[in-house]
Amino acid sequence: MSFKSLIQEMRGELGSISRKGFGFGRSRSQRVVQDSCVVPVDAFKQSCWATMPPELLRDVLVRIEASEDTWPSRKNVVACAGVCRNWRALVKEIVKVPQLSSKLTFPISLKQPGPRASSSLLQCYIIRNRTNQTYHLYLALNQESDTGDAGRAWEYFEERIRRVVQDSCVVPVDAFKQSCWATMPPELLRDVLVRIEASEDTWPSRKNVVACAGVCRNWRALVKEIVKVPQLSSKLTFPISLKQPGPRASSSLLQCYIIRNRTNQTYHLYLALNQASASNDDGKFLLAAKRFRRPTCTDYIISLSSDDVSRGSSSYIGKLRSNFLGTKFTVYDAQPTNPGAQVTRTRSTRLLSLKQVSPRVPSGNYPVSHISYELNVLGSRGPRRMQCVMDAIPASAVEPAGTAPTQTELVHTNLDMFPSFSFFRSKSVRSESLPQPAQNDGLLVLKNKAPRWHEQLQCWCLNFNGRVTVASVKNFQLVAAPENGPAGPEHENVILQFGKVGKDVFTMDFQYPISAFQAFTICLSSFDTKIACE
């Protein structure tokens, strides 16, 4: 029996030991299952090849390495290295690096220095394909290899070159000079990116700004410097913009709208692009929420993805949880609000967060606000009373010199990691009472503006400035409640207003110091609460 066929048989018998090389969890019984084309052998004797004493196995493998010394048969050496760990270790010992052997065996050989002896250049050849702009590198097996194209193709080269090769619709350009765009002096690249940021200032073309931030690290850092936070620009650009406070100028509420879908219990939030956006539904998608009823509470899961709205999704942003009665709600953020990350002008604080695309932080649920609904003093004959305690925003934020915390990057939510500290961890709640801060000391509290009773119309009225057109108990306007002492002018500003304009269409307008995410969750609570009024 030739050596080759003996090896074939051994390989065939051991074929099932690890098809993937080093897969976990394969049961031992599975390991001795036969290939259909191999003569069945005694199962006990089979496993001995896997546990053969190394010095003896080495003798076998050395013969293979020596006999299969040129391609295509050199693939047998590679095959032996793939059988199991013992075999791999031995083959890797036996096979010498190209520098010493003048042979290419494994893919890693392509990353190792070539033959060192003075007259032995390793001969290869390249075939260019102009139609699809690819280049293939081959090892020459003999003198006529390049004309006969009988060499060994290495797929890896093709992959790397493809990355810098043009789309078929773009005129091919000098590859070296092209990469100059990646290393362009930042002050000049900035000039280019600033123009893009200025011209693509509304959706949908604002996506081009996001695309620029995705090109490479240099570009991302510059784009993030150029794009101002919503508080200053009144624009939403990146997903993180949804977690940052809205516009601060006194008359600039950011106009959005919500579409409710009763069949699948979902709510989609959109940025209005013009006055008629809500009716035409031509806005920019921002967030989606889905309602999950549980025995003792209801959860609204919030996601960046319009169709993947689940707790386990990588687009999960946070959730709203209500108590059983629907009178108290807690908003949870999937990432912590860092009270230290205020919006400042210093370069160092800004650049700190730009080092990575997404810093790793333990995923969890960090309570960021508590919402409660109560009956009016007039009982159900008056509008209900709403109160939102914003755990993450100080009451001073609404004062002229105040600031609100601003998240700067969306974290990569790794659901395998558990928070190592329990400071912000919320317990899985099975009872009605949700964790609440003992006092609202220093925290911003939003209360709903009291409607006026209109004697002639015989109804409660709030001035929504035309943004709400259908009377509904869900409609509300929230203002900042004074911490203590008299109300100042800053407590007159409507920070969030929400109201019905159609059967399943609602407008949501908000501004600093709350973010789009917080505004959305507060509005969702209005859908759910059971406190009604006549």
Next chain:
Amino acid sequence: MTKEMFTLKSSDGFLFVVDEAVVHQSVTLSPMVQDCAGREYPINNVTGKILNLVVEYCKNHVVVDGGDSSSSSSSGDALKKWDDEFITQMDLSTVYDLIMAANYLIIKGLFDLACQRVADEIAACKDHEEIRATLGIVSDYTAEEEAEVLKENEWAFD
């Protein structure tokens, strides 16, 4: 009145003879008007190919800038049309060199024109992958970061 002529020498030895009005368009070169008439002025980081384009731009802009104000709106349109054609027929690596040259020589109009060409090119790309392919930029993100970028872009394109 005879015009003063100046000789500009590119980094690879090409000579361009231009008049004062052309030189004045470059903030960097303007001061040399006093010193260098008749002598070659070397421009060490601009090649002949690019300097040729710079000079062409400046020559064209002299004609209109010094022109009669009553015809300025139509000549303004004609100039804009010329600018558009001028910059659009260039390939991107030439545009890059032109940005560098216009930056060094401080020729604002040319700098703006070239930057805008690139900005337009980028804005026309459908996503960040296409921007990379067009400009030949290789991503330096880790696989994880790339996934985050993809997610961010999915949201933007939703």
